């Protein structure tokens with residue numbers, strides 16, 4: 279195996295408090311990272327770096343772990359520009375929202391859907407996202423949900439079955455029948471391609487009892503749980519997620535004190551998706567309140583064509599710092615180690631010996647610039663699994 283050292287990193291974020299300065303980010307100044315194959319094998323000060331086959335001079339730039347985007351919806355077709363334009367122009371928009379994307383996705387060929395996933399994965403990778411979860415949820419038939427997951431699984435290991443996104447239009451008058459489908463034949467067809475099961479637990483989608491039925495059916499099939507919870511209003515989603523040991527409760531915009539206590543005491547990660555609030559002009563989730571309650575917080579894009587069409591983790595970091603009460607250090611941690619926790623991964627989201635060599639070199643001397651210079655493309659170089667991809 280060939281070893282490569284990246285040297286003269288102005289500030290290295292390791293996300294290991296036992297390294298560097300002792301903070302949660304484990305910062306090391308004038309640092310070096312040694313890669314062997316697809317793994318990090320050494321981190322420390324440049325002056326102490328071991329000899330390697332190759333060297334790359336970081337030139338005083340900062341390095342952070344590759345972003346871990348633990349929540350996206352990339353298997354879709356079509357476009358909802360008009361819906362966004364109407365919403366941002368103050369006009370009511372009554373066309374079908376998610377249903378519009380469901381119709382377009384069902385009509386698309388496998389090749390179109392696969393090309394779309396590849397396109398947005400490449401877009402995210404170009405911006406430093408080296409681990410990305412994605413979901414079904416725009417098929418809502420046995421065939422279309424299984425197809426979406428098969429396509430997603432060809433592009434990423436983190437695949438989530440979200441047949442319970444909304445009640446399929448064909449079952450508008452029979453939501454119980456749709457839950458039976460999602461927990462029966464659709465689950466049978468989808469489970470082989472998925473690692474996770476998810477449900478949109480929200481007024482207008484699935485209530486607490488329906489969400490429980492969906493999640494317990496998935497758990498019984500060996501899938502692990504994550505939940506769309508408390509996005510549009512208070513509800514049972516967060517409590518259900520914690521009770522069932524879900525890895526993550528996603529959105530967490532409307533939380534009661536009991537919800538906060540549950541997230542603070544359990545090990546369900548609170549995943550915040552500020553792109554959704556940005557793109558719908560909704561109130562921000564209160565990250566400060568969650569952190570002060572002791573919750574583990576992740577940041578993700580929720581990339582989807584309706585409510586959050588961004589693949590930029592840096593943008594989410596900037597929003598979290600500006601509007602959600604996070605410090606720049608907390609936001610960076612949540613976009614890397616937090617996302618890894620939300621996916622129950624220990625091999626990504628950190629730059630420590632043994633971790634996968636997923637590294638982002640920034641055109642800036644510090645990770646703080648991700649929030650300090652919002653909207654500016656700061657990605658200088660990206661390694662994924664030890665391979666330089668940008």
Ligand SMILES: [Zn+2]
Nearest residue numbers: 349351506580
């Ligand atoms: Zn979502």
